[in-house]
Amino acid sequence: MAKQRNEIEEKYQWDLSTIFPTDEAFEAELAQVSEELKKAENLAGHLLDSADSLLTATEIQLDLMRRIEKLYSYAHMKNDQDTRVAKYQEYQAKGMTVYSEFGQAFAFYEPEFMAITEEQYQAFLAEKPELTAYQHFFDKLLQRKEHILTQREEELLAGAGEIFGAAGETFAILDNADIVFPTVHDEEGKEVQLTHGNYISLVESKNRAVRKEAYEALYSIYEQYQHTYAKTLQTNVKVHNYNAKVRKFSSAREAALSANFIPESVYDSLVSAVNKHLPLLQRYIALRAKILGIDDLKMYDLYTPLSQADYKFSYEEALAKSEEVLAILGEDYLSRVKRAFSERWIDVHENQGKRSGAYSGGSYDTNAFMLLNWQDTLDNLFTLVHETGHSMHSSYTRETQPYVYGDYSIFLAEIASTTNENILTEKLLEEVEDDATRFAILNHFLDGFRGTVFRQTQFAEFEHAIHKADQEGQVLTSEFLNDLYADLNEKYYGLKKEDNPQIQYEWARIPHFYYDYYVFQYSTGFSAASALAEKIVHGSQEDRDRYLDYLKAGNSDYPLNVIKKAGVDMEKEDYLNDAFAVFERRLDEFEALVEKLGLL
Template sequence: MPDTNDLKYSWNLSDIFKNTTEFENTKKETLNLLEKIQKFQGILCDSSDNLYKCYSLDEKALQNFEKLYAYGMLMYHSDMANQDGIKMYKEVEALSTKFSVATAFITPEITYADETKIREYIKEERFKNYRRDIKEILEKKKHVLSKEAENILANYSEIFSAPENTFDTMTNTEFKFGTLMNENGEEIELTDSTYSLYLKNKNINVRRQAFNLMYKKYSEFINTITEMYISNVKAKSTTAKLRKYNSSLESATENDDASIKVYNSLIEAVDENIETNYEFLKLKKKLLNLNEMHMYDLYVNPCEEGKDNITFEEAKEEVLKALEILGEEYINKLKEAFDNNWIDVYAKPNKMGGAYSMGVYGVHPFVLTNFVNSKRDVSTIAHELGHSMHSYYSNKTQGIMDSNYTIMVAEVASTVNEILLSNYQIKNEKDNNKKAELIYELLEMVRATFFRQAMFAEFEKIVHEKIENGETLSSEDLNSIYYKLNQKYFGEDVFIDEEIKYEWARIPHFYSDFYVYKYSTGVSAAIAIATKILNKEPGFIDRYIEMLKQGCSKKSIDLLKMVDVDLESKETYCNTIEFYKKYIDELKKCYDL
């Protein structure tokens, strides 16, 4: 068992700042830069010199701030009980607010300036690192209201976010779900965070209890949650119309660098090929050996082979072998990540849970994991290093203002790595039962990320359209819409329990309207890219790496077209379903079905 406190398994934050003195000096310099930036307020667009000088100061301040924020956050997350870390994190959070306040005038001053004049300014070569940002502000100008109206909307923003805040407070702090009897006869309290664990439990009585307790609580408050959700939908719809969008869907997709066509193509493709999902669910039912498969049975893994015991060194070797197809530069950089303290590996007391990758401009990315020797951890490492390599390439190639890739493409590189890893593991696994487990987990990832999120996306679309058409929706209406969608997406081999009609009420993403479809589009793009990589299409990997280098310098849809992925085409989503079908057939072969 390795020493989890060994420094080789921890971050080396001296790559950002050698010591706290350097941190403090950079903070002072940044505050000084923010003061200089504020001197351009009111005169920003008077000349190209003013605009350029302000942006160049902003660029330097942003480079400093990214390092400061990363240093403070990473120190805090490595030990959240350490007082020095807590203090430093609070300092960078306060600096974040100061940064926002100091630079808040830039966007409105460009927006309300003479557009012709601004477009002339940015033709100058010196604006090359700022041109996209300024153009984006000008493009959104048609959706910006008068200064007075914008002020009114800004003052109402807290009121508009009240439904979501109330939902979060109520469901996270006030809901008590009661207790269930586990498989050992112990009485255990059910919480929102443990719910998914109980749904994976091999004991059907434990699963059923968890399911019934969860939705009993939501059923008791369904009218209140309906009011909150409908208010949220109306707020988004009203804001979209005020900003001269035709609908809240148009507003959301345009702001994602996507389009309504992307959204509709996804839902139509799923609708036309939903039988493939039925095929997997029928197979799942057979493997679970159930006469009747309920909604609370869907998360049990019938192919699970028992506890894993994979060392970090074994995980490292497996990830490197699986991803060597991406080329020498990619692999050498991954080796650097493993060997040069980019990763804080093991779960420790007071360490932040979960996993993430944080790109730091001018340094390198940092990865947090909580490695506990499971196969899932190997996949997590591959996933997070996908984010890291995306950040590495974009930060190396672009100026800081063009380096941050959008949410629309954020999960693509990470999921490509997951798929390449799964392919490698399945291909090289000699034990038939273990191979079946790997295939099943890949299928479940696609089902949960593609089909389930598409169902959520369809629910949102139906509800928003009905509200925007002036319909009044009750809790019974929402329950009915959601229940019918479950019937459509799960088919005849799943018993659609009455209680599932309340599930929509516990999905927090619905308050960030039209967010979930990006999970479906992201996994579809990743599957398309991974398939071309595995097929060794000539020159494709070079194009893929080139796409990763672009950051946000191009629109997301155009970036993906660089690797032949068209999110507006149904074919992209049909190919995802073909991939799903291929692995359903592979799983059947494992059991001679």
């Protein structure tokens, strides 16, 4: 059973006192920000009175958002470390409330700004040179002109922000705090409480009975609560579709992608390219079955490593290996990595009530914190370098750019993290000397590619299908969601849905379906990262410098321009085909190694 929070050594807990030294300091800042938000409402109706008024309102708006992001970072990370603590549930709720209050206070901003004429805009820039620092910010707003509503309508939408977010919040509490999974048996035959954290290691077990029991136990709970999960997901989809409709977008997907200035063709190209290459996935799945000696391969057999090598890393060993591998990016990058590892940016171990999974978080004025649920596996080493990639991206962006550009597009978010993963794979394959370890690394790469490019595109297809279905009037019942998911799963893996009844409930446990068209970016990001890692490891110093410039760019340019300057054109399919070529090359090598080792 996972430990209680107070049983975890302090050195393995993130140090959130660097954000606010005490809870009282958080509460004082929250109260002050709430008061200043009330005063900010007096700015309404005066945005375009003069160049001075535009500058003043813009700077007040950005300063308050900067402070709110810091507040919310503290609140949600405090809550994530133990979701059972009522005090921090309340903090997170208050963090959401202040976001809503901000939206209402500044609901006037975009509608009023949209009334600016080109002549007035240029005159203001000439009169007040300080406004030129915000020119890209203003230009992006003007591009969204047709989707901005009246001030009153914007106020109403902003005021409903908490309500719109309720489905996702309900899912998170149900899935992380209230759901209790059955007890199962580990490899030693001991009874263990199944948790989100240990499920992965159990389903990776080489003992088929262990993984089957864990898999069936997990999905028995999702089957039991399928109707509740269907209702939270349906409500969330309705929110996305409603917002898209009132803002005059043709679909929720267009609305979501337009926020990052990404054409929908990027999404469609991904799905098309992946579907064309599904035979590669199914070839790998068939090879897994042969290596495992299983005639009736099931979904719960897909996660066990095929390698017999005990290739494990303790947390401390993983830190050392990460530093060694990421040194290729230069001294400055490495010094930042060492700070993250030594200054308690990371919450390492699982404890009861802790949020599942892993992420990199924080805000402009905080460290780029990381949440892990550490297990001593090769996969967790990759998770560490992945989240470190996010944190270094955040660190470079925040220290290079002013606050207005001090974040980066969600579309670019998964590239830095998966570039680190690809660098790690390249370096491990470069240094490995024995066939057994090489087998383990190739196995991990192929599984990682499958889980990121293929699996996340499967999620993307499902996400788009349920949004379209709701838009067309289809009720998203659990039965509809189960059938849709089962069919997609069969198409991808080639494993009959009748033989894998539990997998139809998998949609219920995926938090990313609440993130509004986020998942496709894992796939595009991994594919772009494959190209970047090739340049970093095998290219010139100029390639590495261009990559660091990408990490520093933040929101100072449009996302597709930022990544193009680093050497990847994501409006073409070439980068996707190049990624599949790497997968096929390593699959060929893996098949040859399997034959050499006599594993068939």
